[in-house]
Amino acid sequence: MPMTTDSSTIIAVSSAPGQSLRGLIRLSGPESWQMVRQLGAVLDSPRRLTPTHILFDSRKLPCLVLGFRGPASYTGQDLVELQLPGNPALLDQVIHRLIQHGARMADAGEFTFTAYxxxxxxxxxxxGIAATIHATSQAQLQAARLLRLGNLGTFSHQLVEALATALALVEAGIDFTDQDDVVAITPAQLVERLTDINKQLKDLLANARSWGALEALPRVVLVGPPSVGKSTLFNALLGKQRAVTHEQAGTTRDILAEPMLLQRADGSKVEVMLMDIAGLDDARNALDSDIQEAARQTMDQADVMIHLGKCEAAEHIIRVRPKMDQPSKHESAHKDVLPISAHTGMGLEQLKKQILSKLGNRGVSIAAEKLALQPRHELALKETCTAIDDALTRVLPQKNQHALDDLELIAGLLRDALDHLASLGGEMTPDDIIGRVFATFCVGK
Ligand SMILES: Nc1nc2c(ncn2[C@@H]2O[C@H](COP(=O)(O)OP(=O)(O)OP(=O)(O)O)[C@@H](O)[C@H]2O)c(=O)[nH]1
Ligand SMILES: [Mg+2]
Incomplete structure (x- = not known):
């Protein structure tokens, strides 16, 4: 990823790879409108989705075109989106034609980098945009949304302003050191300002959760002998046909995992990873023993097990009696065993309640307002706090003095704190960090 943009017009396919109903080609740069017109498309007014066509080997290819004029666009430059039939070979040919007219293939993440x-x-x-693209669960999507909305950026920007003001006042003291009547900021005022900034930072660190916690959803594993109905229950709990089910024993061989949302009594939502494994059985050959080994390893990592067969009671196990819709199953089950039917839905709500109660507070809650911090954010916030703490250690003993001593040293520590804090939103971020952020993007974004 180049760390500067040139004046070229960049181009990429922005829709998902493979065939689809519509394919999207995006151009950004000063020549974007002109280049699309050179293909024969009519593009007159910005922000209006216009049906038109482009000339292609003397044929007319129908398309929709949407143009934006910078700076009122995603990238801040002139920008055009072309919607075409979603055939990868066709999109490739159109891209080639536009490259012949002077466009350059965009690097991964270059549209968003240009916007930045x-x-x-x-x-x-x-x-937040990169995290949205890579999110694999509701909890990650929600956290990515908060980043995208700029919640963390706004917070850090306000504190950068406050810290920069405090630093400026300390530096004024250095600049006017020969004038006895100038007192830029008293030690007591500086203590107050720095303590306030530090408290806000520490509150955020204490209340936000770490991104890693979102990636490690608690595991709820369905366990039992072959054909007891694990995969059918897996699908019923998810509300979709994710796993293949069959009357033949040994249908599931691999480990299946899907995020599942559960609702607490107070309405809040919790996310877990629901897992379906092969039925527990004796292995008859090498393949069987690999399958059984994988199933048992998954069981060992379970936070909660839903057992559909006979088993001893245990703290993290929910025992269920499946297929209760069948007449043969009507004899009463043990009082600690929950009767269910994946076919009729009987007992499934109680089962979800039991999962929540077994999880206690280990579920990853989908809290609308709760920020999640990526490792880079946590590091920058902690380093800011450390530098402010160091500055406070110097200032506190002087609290009752009229003027500050050690101005140069304190200013140096505050400059360190400011560098770390400003690196969060990118106001002052070393190139290598910016490079790492944009390296996680794909082409077209
Ligand atoms: N009547 C009834 N049949 C069920 C129910 N749940 C599952 N079955 C049937 O039981 C058979 C086995 O279901 P699966 O969900 O594939 O069982 P499994 O435990 O995943 O089996 P393996 O993957 O082979 O270990 C299928 O024919 C299902 O239709 C239920 O609640 N009621
Ligand atoms: Mg199965």
């Missing part, structure tokens, strides 16, 4: 350079979004928002 144009001040359209800060670095945390760009991370």
């Amino acid at each position: 350079l144009a001040g359209k979004l800060d670095l945390t928002q760009a991370e």
Whole structure:
């Protein structure tokens, strides 16, 4: 990823790879409108989705075109989106034609990087876009949304302003050191300001959760002998046909995992990873023993097990009696064993309640307002706190003095704190960090 943008017009397919109903080609740069017109498309007014066509080997290819004029666009530059039939070979040919007219293939993440350079979004928002693309669960999508909305960026920006003001006042003391009547900031005032900033930072660190916690959803594993109905229950709990089910024993061989949302009594939502494994059985050959080994390893890592067969009671096991819709199953089950039917839905709500109660507070809650911090954010916030703590250690003993001593040293520590804090939103971020953030993007974004 180049760390500066040139004046070229960049181009990429922005829709998902493979065939689809519609394919999207995106161009950004000063020549974007002109280049699309050179293909024969009519593009007159911005922000209007216009049906038109492009000329292709003397044939007319129908398409929809949507143009934006910078700076009112995603990248801040002139930008055009072409919607075409979603055939990869066709999209490739159109891209080639536009390259012949002078466009350049975009690097991964270059559209968003251009937007960042144009001040359209800060670095945390760009991370939010990357996190949205890579999210594999509701909890990650929700956390990515908060980043994208700029919640962390706004918070850090306000504190950068406050810290920069405090630093400026300390530096004023250095500049006017020969004038006895100038007192830029008293030690007591500086203590108050720094303590307030540090408290806000520490509150955020204490209340936010770490991104890693979102990636490690608690595991709820369905266990039992072959054909007891594990995969059918897996599908019923998820509300979709994710696993293949069959009357033949030994249908499931691999480990299947899907995020599942559960609702607590107070309405809050919790996310877990529901897992379906092969039925527990004796292995008859090498393949069987690999399958059984994988199943048993998954059981060992379970936070909660839903057992559909006979087993001893245990703290993290929910025992269920499946297929209770069948007449043969009507004899009463043990009082600690929950009767269910994946076919009729009987007992499934109670089962979800039992999963929640077994999890206690280990579920990953989908809290609308709860920020999640990526490792880079946590590090920058902690380093800021450390530098402010160091500065406070110097200032506190002087609290009752009229003027500050050790001005140069304190200013140096505050400058360190400011560098770390400003690296969050990208106001002052070393190139290598920016490079790492945008390296996680794919081409076309
Ligand atoms: N009547 C009834 N049949 C069920 C129910 N759940 C599952 N079955 C049937 O039981 C058979 C086995 O279901 P699966 O869900 O594939 O069982 P499994 O435990 O995943 O089996 P393996 O993957 O082979 O270990 C299928 O024919 C299902 O239709 C139920 O609640 N009621
Ligand atoms: Mg199965």
